[in-house]
Amino acid sequence: MKVYFDNAATTPVAEEVIQEVVEVMRHQYGNPSSIHQQGRDARSLVELSRKKIASCIGAQSSEIVFTAGGTEADNLALHAAVHDLGVKHIISSKLEHSAVYNSVKKYATQDVQVYFLNFSPAGEIDLHELEALLKSIEGKVLVSLMHVNNEIGTILPVERVSALCLQYNALFHSDTVQSIGHLPLNLTNTKIDFVTCSAHKLHGLKGTGFLYVSKKNKISAQIVGGGQERDIRGGTENVPGIVSMGKALSMSCAAMAVDAEKVKELKNYFYKELQEIGATVNGSYDAASPYILNVSLPKTASSSMLLFNLDIEGVAVSGGSACSSGSHLGSRVLKELGVDSETPAVRFSFSRYNTKEEVDFVVEKLKKICK
Ligand SMILES: Cc1ncc(COP(=O)(O)O)c(C=O)c1O
Structure with a gap:
């Protein structure tokens, strides 16, 4: 048996998505900027996907800018805030993904004042400190904080x-x-200037994402080219990727509550078993997404090479955001949270396709490794 519990790193592409993508690659290969029939067909697919995506998050189609993934979307948001919207202060946290954290640090050297907020041992951001900062800072501010x-x-x-x-x-x-496709997010009710999404985290293709840009913000391109994406992102659109994202996000949104309930049950069941092995949660159990469970396990001779040993047993997991199979390389986020780096930490991350049988299999392997 092979078990994949590393869905926060990437997810398997849904069968329904594969079918649509194959169809597009086989028959809809036109360049969406071409004016002939094949081009117009490809353009329709791009715009239909944009519409589907916008409706999933309570946005308008014109607020969706396609990018080559989450990293680019995060970079574009920060670039636009500083270069187009006059931001002179960025408030963020050291728990952010590197796509944000490293961008924020880059702007700190470019005349932008950067503030990193405090957080609790559970990883909850100090919102009192945020309010105090917002009250005291003069000049345009961007707050960049991740949802999950x-x-x-x-x-x-x-x-x-x-x-x-x-x-x-x-x-x-x-x-x-x-969080997109996992937790409800309606941008009509909750006003956010920029949100980022990556298709491969929700059973779409890698190398595709989008940036939602609220229509009140007029921004310019970071990647300059032929004027695609209304001059905000140059380059021929990745039509199969965009179609995959439209399909994947629609599927996730349609089944969001049912999937979340299923995954939550799986996580609860798994966690009970893990506690018997002596696992302790990193971050918070209750304030966390049902899709992610990060634990430290007791240190034993074989658990010090935990990821490597699990990999040998057919279980794919990771120690943090970078896939570090073989040994635990240490994670910036866990270090920031003060997690003991001597005890092996594992991030288990789930998808709607995981099963109780897979949990049983992993528990059996962990019992052997952590003995
Ligand atoms: C929270 C978060 N932001 C951004 C990214 C980057 O997305 P992509 O892999 O599409 O560049 C990831 C992926 O690891 C992520 O988990």
Whole structure:
């Protein structure tokens, strides 16, 4: 048996998505900018996907900008905030994904004042500190905080952050790569200036994502080219990737509540078993996405090479955001949270396709390794 519990790193492509993508690759190979029939057909697919995606998150089609993944979308949001919208202060956290964290650090050297917020041991951002900062800073501010942490799963109360940003006239960017399609997000009700998505985290293709840009923000391109995506992102559109994302996100949104319930049950069941092995949660159990469970396990002779040993047993997991099979290389986020680096930490991340039988299999292997 092979078990894949590394769905926060990437997910298997859904069969329904594969079928649509194959059809597009075989028959709809036109360039969406071409004016002939094949081009127009490809354009229709791109625009239909844009419409589907927008309706899943309460946005308008014109607010969706296709990119080559979550990293590019995060980079574009920060680039636009600083270069087009006059941002002089960025408030973020050291628990952000590297796509945001490293971008924020880059701007700190370019005349932008950067503030990293404190957080609890559970990874919950200090919103009192956020409010105090928003109150005291003069000049344009961007708050960049992720919705679901990709390593520990902690959920940010985006509604509260959105309300604070509105109150103090700050821009708000949220990396929603690990939450879109998993948790409800309606941008008509919750005002956010920028959100980012990556198709391969929800059973679509790799190398495809989007940035939602609220229509009140006029931004320019980071990647300059032929004027695609209304001059915000140059380059021929990745039509199969975009179609995959439209299909994958529609499927995830349609079954969101049912899938979340199923995955939550699986996580609860798994966690009970893990506690018997002596596992402790990193971050929070209750305030986390049902799709992510990060634990430290007792240190034994074979658990010190835990990821490697699980891999040999046919179980794919990771130690953090980078896939580090073989040995635990250490994670910035766990270090920031003060997790003991001597005990082996594992991130188990689930999808709607995982089963109880797979959990039983992994528990059996862990019992052997952590003996
Ligand atoms: C929270 C978060 N943001 C951004 C990314 C980057 O997305 P992509 O792999 O599409 O560049 C990831 C993927 O690991 C992620 O988990």
